[in-house]
Amino acid sequence: MNRFDIKDFSYERTLNEDPNTRxxxxxxxxxxxxxxxxxxxxxxxxxxxxxxxxSDGLISSVSCIDNTDIYTWLFGWLNQSEDRPDVKINIVCPATEVHVRKYSKQQLCIFRETPLIYERIVKPYIDAFPASRTQWVRDIISGRSEAEKILFRSTSDIDGFLILPDMKWDLTTISSLYLVAITLSSDIKSLRDLQKQHIPLLKAIQRESSTVVKKRWGLDANQLRLFVHYQPSYYHFHVHIVNVNHTGFVGMVVGQAHLLDDIISLLELDLPDELSIFQRMTLTYGLGEQHGLFKPMLAARADRLVPGEDTE
Structure with a gap:
């Protein structure tokens, strides 16, 4: 139920405009x-x-911009339709200063996160992440919210997970299909926590995602892109499930998105009694200047905690 009257919205300023995602x-x-x-x-x-x-009748009217030889450019207006909205509107209210920073346009910088930097800077940041920021995840897991949207829920409390549509999807357009699988346990915060013992969980997410999408929307497994973000937007392990043809999503850029297939393959290379490869490797990714890790990571660079100079 919508509790906001959009006409009551009082505009203050524009945080971001993105022509790529319109x-x-x-x-x-x-x-x-x-x-x-x-x-x-x-x-x-x-x-x-x-x-x-x-379809016939989709376009109600057009206006010519220009033409030359065999080329013509037009502005067009679509017929209004009750079952085809023109825009999707997401509301965050009441919004905190953290939300304002997150949604503001940001300059990016590439960082290399060594295991030492993770232990000294990133892990303390993750451990201090306010529980209130993931309350909405716990509400979904407990069934207090979005229960009617759950497409799959496993029975295991330890290695269990659920699958539901991501808020970014309009629930209609198959070419932009976007689901998310969320673990029931909060023990796995990020990619860094994954170990060989989690392979069955990851393969189950892979398998059940394919089954759900095939049954409901007719897409095969090779028509899906499953990936994990690092750094993620929230620290409760989840896997993104997207139509492989949906290429306009910003979060699929190199560095941030790690294919689930590759994650499983890397974990399979681990030996039983050694540290996980994700605890041993250096991860490279971009951070926006408003991210909570941006300044600490810049300071780490200034302190020369960079690859090749770790002494511990």
Whole structure:
């Protein structure tokens, strides 16, 4: 049930505009539902929905921009349709300063995270991550929210997981299909925590994702891209499940996205009694300047905690 009247949104400033995803993110406020005459800070992200398959009557009118030889450019307007919205709107309210930084346009910088840097800087950051930031995940796992959206739930509390549509998907356009598998246990925070013993869990996610998507949407396993983010947006292990043709998603860039197939293969190379490969390897990725790790990682670079100079 929608508790926000979009007409009540009071615009303050634009946080980001992304022509690649055809989206805009705005900062503003809504009337508070708790305190009379007060307003809660809010973030609205508006993105164009995917174009539907062409059909007669889809385009209502056009206007010519220009033409030359065999080429013509037109502006076009689609017919309004109750079952085909023009935009998808995501609302975060009340929004914190952390949310504002997350959704603001950011300059990126590439960092190399050695095991030493992970232990000294990144792991303490992850361990200190506020529980409130993942309360929505626990609400999903417990069934307090989005219970009707669950597509699959395993019975194991230790190696269990569930699969549901990601909030970024419009639930309609198969070419942009986007699901997420979330582990029931919070023991695995990130890619760094994965060990050989987790291979059955990862293969089960791989298997059940394929089964769910094939049964509901008719896509084969080789039409899916399964990957894990590092750094992730929240520290409760989850796997992204996306139509392989959906290439416009920013989170699939090199460095941040690690294919689940590759993760499993690397873990299979580990010997039983040694540290996991993800505890031993250096990971390279980009961070935005508003990320909580950005300044500590810059400081680590200045302190020369870089590959080749680790002494411990």
């Amino acid at each position: 989206s805009i993110t705005l900062l503003g406020s809504f009337s508070s539902s708790l305190i009379e005459n007060e307003r809660d800070p809010a973030i609205i992200r508006i993105e164009k929905t995917a174009l539907p398959a062409f």
